[in-house]
Amino acid sequence: MRRLLFISLCLLSLSTQAQSLLWRISGNGLAKPSYLFGTYHILRDSYLKGDSLTRAHFEQAEGVVVEMVFDTTERAKVIQFSTMPDNNLIRLINANDYKLVADEFNAVTGQELSFYNQIKPVIIATALSTAYARRESDTLTRFTGQPIDLFFVRQTQAAKKPLLGLETLEEQLKLLYDRQPVEQQANQLVQMVKHHNETTTRKGPGLTDMYLKANLDGMWDLFQRESDSPADLYKLVDDRNVRWMSQLRTIMAVRSTFIAVGAGHLPGPNGLLKLLREAGYTVEAIRNKEAEPDLARVK
Template sequence: MRLLLIFLVLFSKMAIAQSLLWEVSGNGLKQPSYLFGTYHILKDSYLDKTPKVRSAFSSAKGVVVETTVDSSAMLSMAMRAMMPGKSLKQLISEADYKLVSDEFKKMTGFDLTMFNQMKPIMTATTLSLSYAEKEVDTLRQFTGQPLDLYFTVEAKKQKKVLTPLETMEQQMAFLFDHDPVEKQAADLVRMVKEKDEMRGESKHLTDLYLAGDLDGMWKLSQDYEKRYGDLSYLVNERNQAWMKKLPALMALRPTFVAVGALHLPGPSGLITLLREAGYKVKAL
């Protein structure tokens, strides 16, 4: 569940309206820009059901995404995911290793030894994706590219100005390096041991997203943080950094901003921060 929240993120006070697409106007903007909350593991055929999103994207001259990926970034990610001199077997007990190994094989088809020297968050992410894909039928109904990648590819194809808010290196630092590997390993074991308690949460989260229910996602994330720990470093700090870039980008040209949905609602979300900066932010 923690990792699925990250996928909506690796939140006016409340958002009030049920919408993933918001128009940003006023404060000197000659033309409106748009803010759209993505679900990083959802495929782009989802957009066939949301013509307003396609229309907003089409009308924009610029596209802003969290990050873009190239071959050098992938190599950097692979290197950052490794933990030289350590292994998962050293970080957890023999019994827990067998428990995780059996579950990992069952869910992914891979032998855990392939991941033994990778940081445990990588193993947990792979396992979490497998849980989501098997539990949530609605995810399998959509085809194509992941939403964020789709917007990146289409922006290049349509010769729109494409701007990443972060480097891949920065994103990987949030994912791989925020917690020590010892805590990552403990969280991985806990995830496997508590999988039955979490059953249904993936579907709940996906249903909230497909309903455009930002308030529901916000409340769910707050409930999760009470049980499993703070995730604000993935949202609040990054939102503040992004707000140093977004006003200038929107002033240059009408811009379509696509970021994880959990970046939108709440007292530190982009909807609130944009309003506090003087913009009119309206649900579409």
Template sequence: MKTLSFLFLFVSTAAFPQSLLWKVSGNGLKKPSYLFGTYHILKDSYLNQNPKIKSAYEGAEGVVVETEIDSSAMLSMAMRGLMLDKSLDKLLSASDYKLVADEFKKGTGYDLGLFNQMKPIVTATMLSLAYVQKQSDTLSSFTGLPLDLYFASDGRKRQKTVNALETMEEQMTFLFDHDPVEKQAQQLVEMVKEKDDMHDMSKSVTELYLKQDLQGMWKMNEKTGNSFGNMTYLLDERNLNWMKRLPGLMASRPTFVAVGALHLPGPKGLIELLKKEGYTVEPL
């Protein structure tokens, strides 16, 4: 379940505004910046029906995204995803391995044996993506580039200053190396056994995002996080790291910050962390 939340890799109150776009001002900023919560697999034609988001992005002089693809680091990242001295069929019982293999084949079309020496979190992420894509016809109606990639590539075309909050290596370290592979393997089995809940969540997260319902996404994350293990390192720890960079980036120029939607809400979300630093953060 943590891998699905990673797609959004997303203080809840009854009156929490329904908005994915927030204006950041004050605390010495000469011009406001904007904070936008993305859905990593949503395509950029989504912006055509959201003129406020598009206007905030186009008016900004800088763009900040979570990370950018570094072709020179691709081999290193691929190696980081490998288990050189272990394999999934040895980490799981024969019955659990067959359970996962059958579901993986059904969901992705691939034989699990091809990924036997990949860390289980990689397999879980692939399966999570398959669930999301198959459960929501709405996603297929959007075209173009994934939102995060669009902001980075189009930003450069528009001669905006583009910065990343973390390197590919830092991001993959959070995903691949935080938990031992034994724990990852058991979480993979748990995810498959709870696949009906996964299917329901896959549909719900898309619906909540398109409603711009941050409160709903946060509540779902709290519920699933408690059921499927602690995933605070994917959100809270990275938010704290990002706050070491964001103030300086926003002070240098009006900036459009695009990060996964689940990084915005919650007591350790970017909205609250920015407010604690003295910024005024308002929904648009």
């Protein structure tokens, strides 16, 4: 079940990493340091009330880089990539499995699956996974506001600072919604629902708790257990990191930059932390004593 949630999170890690979500990048000719922060795409921005260093480095940066900057004029592309005009979920799975998924979708999200029959199965699965995460983590539901990635974008735009996206909307939509045939997406959706109870009864902390503790090793271990396709990991993480690095080197040479990308892009054999070090930069973890938020303050 969690594998489809990991599509938006992209968690890939290298063992024995320092446990931090915020990293200082210096050296290799940089006039000023830049900062790399691993986000959690379903996290709300009140999280930053308990992470004063991340907030401070974001506000002090001369420019900001995110994975993608959404332009409202591109809404038609979202519809194009997210829908199945010539297909629907009822055709893709048998009647018994459809009822199973529909009942679960209604119970978890409070919505009728029939309204979304022409939406690609991977989007339905992601919505379910997000609902599971919020229901299963009391900590996550305490955060309020807008999604943290969107917060970084809007605050940067309001401050009229340089804002750059590492990918276009079309690149992200192709990766997330067209990487697999809809038949395969439908099968994964059914399997996610069928095995949900099995995955949620496993012992140990969940993904949200590991993120909030900056437990990169734990997230990697969990992801390894849930992922079964090295080729998929390459498309989601490694290939993108290599492409992003060529852009980041030029951007950081121009100005001190706050870089906010999914946490899974930081560690790993081809993660940004390793790629930055291999390129000659000094990459240091910033440990914030307030980074594990006082939940009484973020309600």
